[in-house]
Amino acid sequence: MKKILLILLVAACHLLYAQQDSDNQYKRPLKEVISEIEKRFEVKIKYSENQVADKWLSYADWRFRPSLEETLDNVFKPLDLKLNKEKDRVYKLKEYEYYRWEVQDGWDNLDRLAALYSDKTSWEARRDSIRPQLYKALKLSPLPALPKSKPILTPKRVMDGYTVENIAIEIMPGLYINGSIYKPLKMKGKVPVILSPDGHWFDHRFRADCQIRCAMTAKMGAIAVSYDLFGWGESGLQFKYEDHRKSLAQTVQTLGAIRLLDYLLTLKEADKTRVGICGGSGGGSQTVLMAAMDPRINLSIPVVSLSSYFYGGCPCESGMPVHLCGGGTNNVELAAITAPNPQLVISDGxxxxxxxxxxxxxxxxxxxxxxxxxxxIQNVHLPEDKHDFGFSKRKAVYDFLIAQFKLDAKAVQDKNGNYDESTCTIEKKEALYVFGDKGEKLPKNAIMGYEQLEKLFK
Structure with a gap:
């Protein structure tokens, strides 16, 4: 018996040593490998210490190839890292962005999708299969029951040609979405409704350009509603800022938009035949998603967002498996779902x-x-512009809304026919709050924290 135990012990030791040797064979610290790359290829790689700390590469020397490009792929891709070229022979280490493809890869994938249909009938078969899958991917099938609480509205503030009131809607028990409703000061008959999801720019829906766009839309004769991103703005009273970078952000923002639209279309002045959505950047991603999912929306304007080779770098754009629907899709195919409704895509260089x-x-x-x-379907491309929602983009939005929804251009133009945004009031962000300057009016049943949110979806 002792002999058998001794044999087993020896075998176990050999196995352990073999495993350790296999795990550590030709293993080198990433920092050391980077230094070797710099020497061999005469380049400079910039990085922070925490990017390389405790990172090792097995078979490090076998990853080198004659070309720099192949070597970089072999070294960094397995670690979910990539290098961005800053200038000649100077690179910067970054996290690998799986949501950002090479341009040609995105185009090739779109071509693959386009080959799945060849006419209206075959396209609509695919469209009708994707739409319900989007709800399932977002955990919104079936839609959660709407709480019986009434929307919370602040008193109207009267501006030059429009009014503003803030709104909070309970979209699930203890979960609120907050925004501001801009309405024409004088309304005759039914008027269009425009949802305005926010992007990731500083100050969110409180930004001057966001307030101006909604105010101008209202002055032209439509109801415009801006609302918070999940975890930011007043949503930050219930969740941490970093919770926005978690997957359910996409679900909550989509459900919030649906519930806002539910409410807006109960207003006696709302024209259900003229319902639009317009957002920039991350708000543009939600614009595409909402227009694809909700057939009540019959006009969409995604701004500086739509691309076949970019899926959205934030979980509020791609945190749930919406892009796996239909065996794989992308934002451009999702944008096609809204056809033949009017759509303006604003892009930049x-x-x-x-x-x-x-x-x-x-x-x-x-x-x-x-x-x-x-x-x-129209495109306004601004090759000299950057990633923002500046006047050049807003002008294109105004032009499109006026043409498609028959709004009043003269209400926002000067005597020379130019858009005049100077009469729009830029309010302090506290004026756009529903729950008070310090959240003192937050309802008592409000859930607090991401863990409680997860429980709502179990």
């Missing part, structure tokens, strides 16, 4: 929309042509 006119736009034109409505 300073971000991932820089190549939109070359490949993605022709694809959408073809999809709209299935309905004989190719003119209903």
């Amino acid at each position: 300073g971000d991932w929309t820089a190549h939109f006119p070359q490949h993605d736009y022709p694809y959408l034109k073809k999809m709209y042509a299935y309905y004989g409505k190719a003119s209903q």
Whole structure:
């Protein structure tokens, strides 16, 4: 018996040593490998210590190839890292962005999707299969029951040609979405409704450009509603700022938009035949998603967001598996779901929309042509612009809304026919709060923290 135990012990030791040797064979610290790359290829790689701390590469020397490009791929991709070229022979280490593809890869994938349908009938079969899958991917199938509480509205503030009131709606027990409603000061008959999801810019829906866009829309004769991103703005009273970078952010923002629209379309002055959505950056991603999911929306304007090679770098854009629907999809195909409704895509030269006119736009034109409505999809490309919602983008939005929803251009133009935003009031962000300057009016049943949110969806 002792002999058998001794044999087993020896075998176990050999196995342990073999495993350790296999695990550590030719293993080198990443920092040391980077130094070797710099020497061999005469380049400079910039990084912070915490990016390389405690990172090791097995078979490190076997990852080197004659070319720099192959070597970088072999070394950094397995560690979910990548290098961005800053200038000649100078690189900066970054986390690998799986949501950002090479341009040609995005185009090739869009071509693969386009090959799945060849006419209106085959396209609508795919469209109708994707839409319910989007609800399931977001854990919104079936939609959660709407709480019986009434929307919370602040008193109206009267401005030059429009009014503003803030709103909070309980979208699930203890979960609130907050925003501001901009209405024309004088309304005759039914008026359009425009949802305005916010992007990731500083100060969120409290920004001057956001307030101006909603105010101008109201002055032209439509109801415009801006609302908070999950975890930011007043949503930050219930959740931490970093909770926005968690997957349910996309679900909560989508459900919030649906519930806002539910409420807005109960207003006697709301025209259910003219319902639009317009957002920039991350708000543009939600614009595409909402227009694809909710057939009540019949006009969409994604701004500096739409691309076949970019899926959204925030969980509020891609945190749930919406892009796995239909066996795999992307934002441009989702944008096609709204056809033949009017859609304006605003792109620029300073971000991932820089190549939109070359490949993605022709694809959408073809999809709209299935309905004989190719003119209903438009693109304003601003090659010298950067990633923002500046006046050049807002002007394009105003032009499109006026043309499609028959709004009053003269109400926002000066005597020379130029848009005049100077009469829009930029309020302090505290004026746009529903729950008080310090959250003192937050309802007592409000859930607090991401763990409680997760329980709502179990």
